[in-house]
Amino acid sequence: MTGARGKGAVKPAEDRKVGKRKAPVDRSSIRKAKKEKKAKKDPNKPKRPPSAFFVFLEEFRTTFKKENPNVKAVSAVGKAAGEMWKSMSEEEKGPYEVKAQKRKAEYEKQMKDYNKKQEISANGRDAEEVNDEENEGSGEEEEEEDEDED
Numbered sequence: 444m445t446g447a448r449g450k451g452a453v454k455p456a457e458d459r460k461v462g463k464r465k466a467p468v469d470r471s472s473i474r475k476a477k478k479e480k481k482a483k484k485d486p487n488k489p490k491r492p493p494s495a496f497f498v499f500l501e502e503f504r505t506t507f508k509k510e511n512p513n514v515k516a517v518s519a520v521g522k523a524a525g526e527m528w529k530s531m532s533e534e535e536k537g538p539y540e541v542k543a544q545k546r547k548a549e550y551e552k553q554m555k556d557y558n559k560k561q562e563i564s565a566n567g568r569d570a571e572e573v574n575d576e577e578n579e580g581s582g583e584e585e586e587e588e589d590e591d592e593d
Contacts, residue, residue, distance in 0.1 A: 488555040492546040495539040500524050502539075 448545075493501075503524045507514075514520070 446557065476550055487557070489557055492550040493543060495536060495543040496524075496528055498542045498546070499528060499536070499539040 500521075507520050507523060511519075523555055
């Protein structure tokens, strides 16, 4: 032990700084603050649509379980599906991508409706009032079309 000090070297007692020690921090208050910041999830909010891979995975799971009934690990199914997905050509992935696009379009429509309802509830109007107004509006358009045909 020469005069060189590394990162792990302990300082002698005379070299240490003398002063006040910090008070122990109450970690429970920090944890509570973090939990309060996290927004609560709305159970009525539509789920995000699956990607093309997850659409493929839904189908692949059933065939994999039929072929390998003894394999219970989820990771084994995921690994096998991932390998198969990587080996597939763009043409083979095409139908899954089309299904994923359809689900995405449905999701966007649901989100549009959901956001309208959120705005309505924020404005203080009942959803029933808006539905009545929408129904009345669509009825007027049908009547105008009928008059044009006469």
